[in-house]
Amino acid sequence: MARRKRCRRQKKAIRTGLVLVVSGLVQGVGFRPFIHGLAHRLRLNGDVANGPRGVTIRLFGHKANLRHFLVLLRNEAPPLARIDALSIQILTDSHFNAFRIITSRAGAKTTAVIPADIATCADCLREMNDHSDRRFAYPFINCTNCGPRLTIVESLPYDRPGTVMRHFPLCDACLAEYRDPASRRFHAEAMACPVCGPRLTLVDTANTPLLDEPIPFVARALAAGKIVALRGLGGFHLAVDAENEIAVMKLRSRKNRPDKPFALMAANIETAIVFCQISVAEQDVLYSPEAPIVVLRRLKTDEPAAIADGLSDLGLMLPTTPLHHLLFADPNCPRLLLMTSGNVSGAPIAMSNAEALRRLSGIADYFLLHDREILTRLDDSLVALRAGRPRLLRRSRGFVPAALSIPWSLPPLLACGPGMKNTITLASGRQIHVSQHVGDLEGAEIFQFYQETIAHHQRLRRIEPRIVVRDLHPDYLSSHYADELGLPVYKVQHHHAHAVAVMAEHGISGEALALALDGVGLGDDGSVWGGEILAVTPMDFRRLGHLSPLPAPGGDAAAREIWRLGRAALFLLAETGRCTAQAPSSSLAAVDAYQQEIIDQMLAADLNCPRTSSAGRLFDAVASLIGIRQNVSYEGQAAMELEALALQAADEEALPRIITAEWPRITTAQSEKDGQMNIDGLFFIETIIKDLREGEAKSMIALRFHALLIVAFSQALRLARVKTGLNTVLLCGGCMQNRLLLEGFTRVLGDDGFTVFSGEAFPAHDGAVSIGQAVIGGLRHVHRHPHAGAGC
Numbered sequence: 001m002a003r004r005k006r007c008r009r010q011k012k013a014i015r016t017g018l019v020l021v022v023s024g025l026v027q028g029v030g031f032r033p034f035i036h037g038l039a040h041r042l043r044l045n046g047d048v049a050n051g052p053r054g055v056t057i058r059l060f061g062h063k064a065n066l067r068h069f070l071v072l073l074r075n076e077a078p079p080l081a082r083i084d085a086l087s088i089q090i091l092t093d094s095h096f097n098a099f100r101i102i103t104s105r106a107g108a109k110t111t112a113v114i115p116a117d118i119a120t121c122a123d124c125l126r127e128m129n130d131h132s133d134r135r136f137a138y139p140f141i142n143c144t145n146c147g148p149r150l151t152i153v154e155s156l157p158y159d160r161p162g163t164v165m166r167h168f169p170l171c172d173a174c175l176a177e178y179r180d181p182a183s184r185r186f187h188a189e190a191m192a193c194p195v196c197g198p199r200l201t202l203v204d205t206a207n208t209p210l211l212d213e214p215i216p217f218v219a220r221a222l223a224a225g226k227i228v229a230l231r232g233l234g235g236f237h238l239a240v241d242a243e244n245e246i247a248v249m250k251l252r253s254r255k256n257r258p259d260k261p262f263a264l265m266a267a268n269i270e271t272a273i274v275f276c277q278i279s280v281a282e283q284d285v286l287y288s289p290e291a292p293i294v295v296l297r298r299l300k301t302d303e304p305a306a307i308a309d310g311l312s313d314l315g316l317m318l319p320t321t322p323l324h325h326l327l328f329a330d331p332n333c334p335r336l337l338l339m340t341s342g343n344v345s346g347a348p349i350a351m352s353n354a355e356a357l358r359r360l361s362g363i364a365d366y367f368l369l370h371d372r373e374i375l376t377r378l379d380d381s382l383v384a385l386r387a388g389r390p391r392l393l394r395r396s397r398g399f400v401p402a403a404l405s406i407p408w409s410l411p412p413l414l415a416c417g418p419g420m421k422n423t424i425t426l427a428s429g430r431q432i433h434v435s436q437h438v439g440d441l442e443g444a445e446i447f448q449f450y451q452e453t454i455a456h457h458q459r460l461r462r463i464e465p466r467i468v469v470r471d472l473h474p475d476y477l478s479s480h481y482a483d484e485l486g487l488p489v490y491k492v493q494h495h496h497a498h499a500v501a502v503m504a505e506h507g508i509s510g511e512a513l514a515l516a517l518d519g520v521g522l523g524d525d526g527s528v529w530g531g532e533i534l535a536v537t538p539m540d541f542r543r544l545g546h547l548s549p550l551p552a553p554g555g556d557a558a559a560r561e562i563w564r565l566g567r568a569a570l571f572l573l574a575e576t577g578r579c580t581a582q583a584p585s586s587s588l589a590a591v592d593a594y595q596q597e598i599i600d601q602m603l604a605a606d607l608n609c610p611r612t613s614s615a616g617r618l619f620d621a622v623a624s625l626i627g628i629r630q631n632v633s634y635e636g637q638a639a640m641e642l643e644a645l646a647l648q649a650a651d652e653e654a655l656p657r658i659i660t661a662e663w664p665r666i667t668t669a670q671s672e673k674d675g676q677m678n679i680d681g682l683f684f685i686e687t688i689i690k691d692l693r694e695g696e697a698k699s700m701i702a703l704r705f706h707a708l709l710i711v712a713f714s715q716a717l718r719l720a721r722v723k724t725g726l727n728t729v730l731l732c733g734g735c736m737q738n739r740l741l742l743e744g745f746t747r748v749l750g751d752d753g754f755t756v757f758s759g760e761a762f763p764a765h766d767g768a769v770s771i772g773q774a775v776i777g778g779l780r781h782v783h784r785h786p787h788a789g790a791g792c
Contacts (some may be wrong), residue, residue, distance in 0.1 A: 009690065018057075019090075020059065020086060023085040024084035028115030028158040029115055029145070030078040033186040033187050035048045039069070040099060040181070044059045047099065049157075050157030058096070061738045070220060072532075078144070080145060080289060080310075115149035116399060118149055119289055119398070120142070120325060123143065124143055139321075140198045143191065149190070150376050153375065197372075202367070215327055215387055216332070221366055224242075227239070229364035235350055236379025238364060243336055261308035263293045263317070264339065265324065265338075267336070269286065275299055275316070276297060281385055286316075290382035290398030291317060293381065293394075294316060310644060342364075348438075353371075363790045376456060377436070386737075387758070401457070407507050407509045409429055409430050410782070412463050413777060414472075416770065418471050418521075419442075421766040424450070424454055433461055433463075437448050441475075441486070448525040450477070465485075468490070469482070469773040470492070471522070472492065492777055496534065498732040498768065499514035500776055505760065509538060511536065512726055513533065513534070518733030519617075519636075527610070530547075533716055541675070544723070546617060548678050550612060550618060552568070552609065553608065554599075563596075569682065571681055590623065616734060624638070625688055645739055646706050658707035662761070670716060684705055727753065732759065737763075
């Protein structure tokens with residue numbers, strides 16, 4: 001009798017079943033093969049499939065084994081996997097007699113996370129370099145832990161038939177690996193080999209095939225100073241020998257990029273340390289699976305020619321694809337390559353072979369093509385270590401399309417982003433999906449890419465927006481696009497969106513102070529803002545203070561001809577009778593005197609001189625007066641060069657020392673007008689002119705300007721805390737990419753008892769604005785509150 005009871009208990013235990021739904025980054029990262037192996041180890045029957053919410057697992061077996069499975073599920077998950085949520089239900093069905101990977105299940109709505117494209121793993125590199133391996137020297141080698149993902153996905157769930165790899169039927173050898181639970185490529189959807197997979201083609205500018213071996217030919221061409229267009233994961237790169245100044249200047253001329261810095265790719269870390277200072281933390285980012293470009297302090301010796309003139313940093317990455325590794329392995333390949341986006345300046349990165357040949361034939365000398373189609377354009381991501389944390393300055397390859405979980409539930413919506421450094425955001429429920437970097441929305445080609453990005457992400461996410469959110473500025477192409485969709489439109493102030501993007505990233509749902517130091521953004525009063533202290537909630541804001549407005553003679557022209565801003569600052573000082581000494585004659589000596597006279601007349605008549613509180617324009621005025629430059633060819637150029645100049649004088653204690661010295665004096669830069677704090681921008685100009693007249697070193701003047709700015713706004717935030725009782729500060733806006741500002745504010749405000757947050761996983765600049773737009777617009781829709789700046 002007792003024996004029969006024990007048998008019944010054992011049978012009942014064997015029939016115990018669970019249904020698990022695992023959400024997060026669990027598709028395209030080897031998760032189903034991991035589950036298959038784990039189930040076999042624990043003698044569990046059932047099946048696993050990709051589905052619209054992630055991965056669905058059905059399990060049957062002993063209770064003790066099921067409990068052990070749940071522990072190992074998290075502890076031993078694949079390196080690229082991320083489990084965000086796990087739902088568990090009891091299942092009584094017990095018809096399984098084995099464990100299998102089964103056909104994926106599609107759904108009308110998907111919350112599954114699409115995997116990002118990942119740099120080549122060490123195992124694949126070992127195989128690629130093994131003469132006895134059948135994938136020896138194969139430039140498209142990949143496995144469950146690396147290779148293309150987002151760039152080849154057409155639809156979810158993530159399975160080979162839903163990718164461009166369906167055009168490459170697996171050969172017998174690959175199919176055997178695909179079906180073998182013991183193989184590294186068990187259900188590796190992007191896998192291939194030289195027999196059945198993608199192939200390289202080498203052509204000239206007329207699309208005439210060249211019969212040479214592609215990689216050795218490209219290595220020799222680069223060594224000879226030629227420009228080569230390489231088709232990669234998310235589009236084309238233009239490559240050239242970075243140490244060949246003639247070749248680099250030829251690329252600058254052909255690409256119409258006179259000054260903007262180029263990215264570099266080094267053969268290995270040993271090469272990289274010849275040109276850059278690299279900390280252990282920075283080396284970790286270089287070697288990470290995302291393999292972004294990392295912003296590194298340049299060394300003074302052996303600098304690459306004409307790569308980043310006037311700047312303190314270089315952007316450098318290590319090889320990210322098998323093709324890169326094979327190229328550098330060729331003995332003729334230069335050790336350091338300039339590797340820039342394959343486009344004409346201002347246009348999107350070329351994606352298809354035909355597009356590259358059409359658009360880049362006037363730039364490249366040769367084209368290295370392949371026949372694996374690219375469905376999503378992706379630039380290289382850009383990371384900098386600031387205030388002790390890696391921070392994304394451009395979010396694209398390796399990081400997109402990871403979703404952001406937020407503490408609010410939003411309706412299905414599209415946030416159209418700003419006009420510069422654009423991204424778009426789709427949202428539904430408690431998840432928002434931010435696109436890759438799109439760029440500056442200027443011109444038909446980039447606007448086509450913008451629309452292409454929206455359509456592709458909507459198709460993958462299966463989100464049909466019920467509302468659309470845009471910037472207050474009516475003239476952005478993104479604003480026009482929003483207005484023409486025929487949906488309810490919510491208009492969001494630019495710097496409020498900046499601040500709420502930081503709140504969303506860090507899960508802050510209450511009220512906070514925000515310091516937004518930025519280029520330009522339309523304020524709710526119709527003027528141009530950019531140096532703001534706000535009190536913000538996820539739905540509203542109040543303007544507490546700002547930089548005193550500076551005239552911008554000629555409007556947008558002043559952002560390119562920054563001497564106009566320097567001249568305007570001098571005009572205001574003279575007009576108010578505050579400047580006891582004239583600026584040195586050398587300040588604007590490079591500018592034609594007649595042009596300066598015209599600007600003076602415009603200022604005197606207040607003709608086409610819109611005033612702006614922009615911190616970015618103040619940086620431009622200071623750079624002009626110090627004599628760094630009088631015209632810029634790309635956004636932020638003068639500010640970056642001003643930072644680089646300041647860093648020449650900034651040893652570890654220089655900035656804190658100046659901040660301490662200036663703290664008692666800076667109160668003269670603050671006043672109150674109409675209930676708002678006014679940070680006097682002319683105070684900084686006055687100080688700079690005095691220092692110039694006294695012969696102070698320009699590097700020290702630049703450093704002191706940074707210190708004064710930190711002190712002035714930190715003191716204003718202290719007053720804002722007294723008024724509001726708020727002790728959390730959000731640092732945001734494009735100026736927070738500046739190492740000295742971000743680290744200075746973080747240190748000073750932290751020492752003053754503030755809790756400080758800033759962007760890490762998303763950029764401080766306009767690349768995160770669509771996130772804030774999505775949250776603000778979505779919550780206003782939910783709460784039926786459409787108006788901006790109504791007060792917290």
